[in-house]
Amino acid sequence: MNALDGLTVVDLSHAIAGPTCTNMLVELGATVIKVEPPGTGDGFRHYTEHGGEAMLSIPFASINAGKRSIALDLKTPAGIELLWRLLERADLLVENFRPGVLARLGLDFDALHARNPRLILVSITGFGQTGPLADRGAYDHIAQAMSGIALMNTGPDGPQKIGMPIIDSFTGYLATIGFLAALRRRDASGLGEHVDVAMLDAALKLVNTTVSVHSYTGRTPGGTGNRGFRLVATSEFYPTAQGWIALGANNQQQVEALLHVLGHPELIDDPRFRSHDARVAHYPAVRAWLTETLSTWRAADLEARLAEARVPVAMLREVGEIAQHPHVLERGTLHPVALPGWDRPLDVVGPGFATETRPTSTVPTLGSDTDAILAELGLDEAAILALRRSGVVG
Known part of the structure; x- marks a missing residue:
């Protein structure tokens, strides 16, 4: 029924x-x-x-x-x-x-x-x-x-x-x-x-979260475009050597997993990556580093590796690609x-x-x-x- x-x-x-x-x-x-x-x-x-x-x-x-x-x-x-x-x-x-x-x-x-x-x-x-x-x-x-x-x-x-x-x-x-x-x-x-x-x-x-934050603080949070709501460079779109990738490393565990996959676990203790507040404060530097580092990867390879490491991630796809994806089918x-x-x-x-x-x-x-x-x-x-x-x- x-x-x-x-x-x-x-x-x-x-x-x-x-x-x-x-x-x-x-x-x-x-x-x-x-x-x-x-x-x-x-x-x-x-x-x-x-x-x-x-x-x-x-x-x-x-x-x-x-x-x-x-x-x-x-x-x-x-x-x-x-x-x-x-x-x-x-x-x-x-x-x-x-x-x-x-x-x-x-x-x-x-x-x-x-x-x-x-x-x-x-x-x-x-x-x-x-x-x-x-x-x-x-x-x-x-x-x-x-x-x-x-x-x-x-x-x-x-x-x-x-x-x-x-x-x-x-x-x-x-x-x-x-x-x-x-x-x-x-x-x-x-x-x-x-x-x-x-x-x-x-x-x-x-946009109710943005409306509420503005009503309480007088600020429109998040900036515009790619920066989005969270103001962290580890959760944005990036070009790679082949295709674009969407990173979703928002919490500390995800950021540390991201750095391991990218081959730079030493940056876990770097002051720019140590906490959410630090990543917000050092946004330009973190984004510049990720832009350079990701330019050596293929989006498909990075998606597979990060997904295996439990980091939210997705290649940017055309509608026709996702419509025929085995998961959707x-x-x-x-x-x-x-x-x-x-x-x-x-x-x-x-x-x-x-x-x-x-x-x-x-x-x-x-x-x-x-x-x-x-x-x-x-x-x-x-x-x-x-x-x-x-x-x-x-």
């Missing part, structure tokens, strides 16, 4: 954060009905390459596999009425419109609660439903800039955005947690609630799904933890489940045909 078997989710979200939330819910067993505009669908379907008529970009497919798709025009009264019929039997509605859009559709939380008291509403926005910035839109890099993350990731060319949608994705995971908390409360009260999830809040949660982290319009299945990442889940089997084309969903709502073939001819559904 999967954790969310029997639960129905109506998904009005698009792009990344909302669909990431509902992707997690699919993996945990929920039935997710993705509501999309006829003709175009979720704009993420068209992101970079697509599969002909199927309109399935690879990024879209990666976070929408296993969902059902209904193409429904919410700009029409008939479309809204059909949405209401879905919501009356649903457990969760996920949306990521700007604040106020749902209310203009007549779907504010009070209206939803009146028609379906058990319905949980999860709203995902850039800055939340309240506060002076609530009306602003946001993208992942906007949240990175606003939260301080971009300045913490400063390199020689200035502040850098992290090269993947980390805030979008983490916001989706927090939305999942928020829903599960609301579901637990509903088990006790029988009533749904409105969960307000903001990308800025999610970004601040990612043995754990079943990825699984294939059918991808209509493409020449082979697509590997997608599962929920990210080991538990009983429902592997997704295919990615929905736009409106692929429209007729079946409408039939489940009690509409006959003639009614469905009439809706299709009028453009209410696609």
Whole structure:
């Protein structure tokens, strides 16, 4: 049995954060009905390459596999009425419109609660439903800039955005947690609630240690870029003679093991290496020594030796390398799904933890489940045909 078997989710979200939330819910067993505009669908379907008529970009497919798709025009009264019929039997509605859009559709939380008291509403926005910035839109890099993350990731060319949608994705995971908390409360009260999830809040949660240190001391700890939070040169990235290596020697035992592997155990008693405080105080000298010493090693050899010595370490790898790593393959982290319009299945990442889940089997084309969903709502073939001819559904 999967954790969310029997639960129905109506998904009005698009792009990344909302669909990431509902992707997690699919993996945990929920039935997710993705509501999309006829003709175009979720704009993420068209992101970079697509599969002909199927309109399935690879990024879209990666976070929408296993969902059902209904193409429904919410700009029409008939479309809204059909949405209401879905919501009356649903457990969760996920949306990521700007604040106020749902209310203009007549779907504010009070209206939803009146028609379906058990319905949980999860709203995902850039800055939340309240506060002076609530009306602003946001993208992942906007949240990175606003939260301080971009300045913490400063390199020689200035502040850098992290090269993947980390805030979008983490916001989706927090939305999942928020829903599960609301579901637990509903088990006790029988009533749904409105969960307000903001990308800025999610970004601040990612840097919560830095926020707390600053609030107490007035300082932003750790510097920026490669130096990270701990300010120790023995826990950073370094170029080697072949490839890059990430060292993770943070405590004294790990540092001593590192020095043994590098062939310099005499430095254990060196004042620069003797303690954490000493390594912080002598950061430039320690980093210069490591840069020179590691330049004579190959990253692969160093990774093997340090791992054997119980020092946290990793070569810097391309995504394609780690996706095919024996460790990832043995754990079943990825699984294939059918991808209509493409020449082979697509590997997608599962929920990210080991538990009983429902592997997704295919990615929905736009409106692929429209007729079946409408039939489940009690509409006959003639009614469905009439809706299709009028453009209410696609």
